[in-house]
Amino acid sequence: MAIECSSVVPGSREEVFAWHARPGAFTRLAPPWQPVSPLAEAEDLAAGTAVLGLPGGLRWVARHDPAGFLPPRRFVDAVAEEGIASAPVARLVRWRHTHEFEEVDATHTRVIDRVDTPIPASALRSMFDYRYRQLRDDLLAHRRAAEHGAAPMTVAVTGASGLVGTALCAFLTTGGHEVVRLVRHSPIGAGERRWDPDAPDPDLLAGVDAVVHLAGASIAGRFTEEHKRAVADSRIAPTRALAELAAKAGVAAFVSASAIGYYGYDRGEQTLTEDAGRGEGFLADLVADWEAATAPAEQAGLRTVVVRTGIVLSPRGGTLKLLRPLFAAGLGGRIGDGRQWFSWIGLDDMVDIYHRALWDESLSGPVNAVAPEPVRNSEFTRVLARVLRRPALLPVPSFGPALLLGAEGARELAAANQRVLPARLGAAGHSFRHPDLEGALRHMLGRTGG
Structure with missing residues (x-):
């Protein structure tokens, strides 16, 4: 049977076809709720x-299929057998996918997906709906940057294999930028350079226009002295060394990850913008030192941005990856009384914020990377349960997270109470893809209903 889906997206046919032909398209279009992961992209269409x-x-x-390749009108792929691991799928599933691009006008293109497969259309609609939203929003983000004078650049990225790094690198390359991944292992291919935080190569950033520094050990875990030391050691000294190198290389922008932990673990009902003072606790102290480590770049006159990140939501990692199976099984619930504020951000909005930090010359210093509508933990619980169509009747007692994280970790992570707003992004006129929690969850969990 044949299935056909289509949508009109912003961009000329040549532009939209070129987006699909660049590295990263496969990653940007892969639905995050599906139990699959892109392992290799096609070198050409x-x-x-x-x-x-x-x-x-x-x-x-x-x-x-070379016979189906007709740029910028069409390309075709089909399921194939290459090795034992692919044999069951290739022999059991028929799949031939024709991607067509039809010119609507000079600035709009109809993307048409025709699939010959026995898989029911109802099982595929949510996937294509997701792909069209991703494509549309990515194209719009790049268009906005171009309208502000942004040009293709070469961006060096640490932490490129992490949740945010993977999405950001794919977004940048599909938009026509060149990404240099700074890695700890021996480089694989021309797109990687080995980065030794203790003794970085003086030429590490040669030819680089901007740096995005995402690397750091996961903060999640039991807050033992060893864990806290590892978290600090992976951030402060490496950030300072990279900032010093960026200063010598004279890059245009140095953008470093940070966290809303700067504001402390419990600020009650206070609304926290970038002008709010530093709070109390291990994370507040850590983030203050982490941000201070970017000083060599700032002092050298580089535009320096520290991105204070909230709770990043994606089924592929972090908090949502942990909670989704619990809520799907009907075992989710609020933490304690549920009144603590939960400042969240969708993964794609996180990507957009890093992108904006690269091209928007009005941004410098701390930028809160959170959605404009923080919610209480009880509201987050209700919305996630509603999206997954499950009850959420089992509140988690306050001592529960302490069993996994320790008392300090539970206080600073699971029970953190921070009502953070993206004031500087708002002043810059930034547009969020998913400003409300339910819309964000429905998008990333494939529950939009078409």
């Missing part, structure tokens, strides 16, 4: 091969 990882070690191999 004419005859390349892309690979998806499936549960149980299986592989979905999509081989592009």
Whole structure:
């Protein structure tokens, strides 16, 4: 049977086709709620091969058909067998996907997906709806940047394999930028350079226009002295060394990750903008030192931005990845009385904020990377349960998180009470893709209903 879906997106046909042909498109279009992960992208749309990882070690191999390649009108891929891991899928599932691009006018294109497969259309609609939203919003974000004079740049990124780094790098490359991944291992390919935080190569940033520094050990975990030391050691000294190197290289912008932990673990009902003072606790002290480590870049005259990140939501990692199976099983619930404020941000809005930090010359210093509508923990619980169509009747007692994180970790992570607003982004006229929690969750969990 054949399935057809379509949507009109902003951009000329040549522009939209080029977006699909660049590295990162496969990653940007992969629905995060599905139990699959992009492992390899096709080197070209004419005859390349892309690979998806499936549960149980299986592989979905999509081989592009040269006979169906007609830029900028069409490209075609079909499921193929390459090795034992891909054999079950290739032999059991018929799949031939024709991607067509129809000119609507000079600035709009109709994207048409025709799939020959026995998989029911109802099982695929949410995937294509997601893909069209991602494509539309990515194209609009790049268009806004271009309208403000932004040009293609070369961006060095640490932490490129993490949740935010993976999404950001794919977003940048599909938008026509060049990404240099700064990695700890031996480089694989021309897009990587080895970064030794203790003794960085003096030429590490040669030819680089801007730096995005995301690397750091996960804060999640039991707050033992060893864990806290590892978290601090992975952030403060490496950030200072990279900022010093950026200053010597004379890059245009140095953008470093930070966290809303700066405001302390409990600020009650206080509304926290970037002008709010530092709070109390381990994370507040850590973040203050972490941000101070960017000083060499700022003192050298580089535009320096520290992105104070809230709770990043994505089914692929972090808080939502942990909570989703519990709520899906009907075992989710608020923490304690649920009155603590929960300052969140969707992954794609997080990407947009880093992108804006790269091109918007009016931004410098701390920028709160949170959605404009923080919610209480009880409201987050209700909305997530509603989106997943499950009850949320089992509140988590206050001592529960302490069993996993320790008393200090539970206080600063699970029970943190921070009502943070993105004041500087608001003043800059920034547009959020998903400003409200329910819209964000429905998008990333495939529950939009079309």
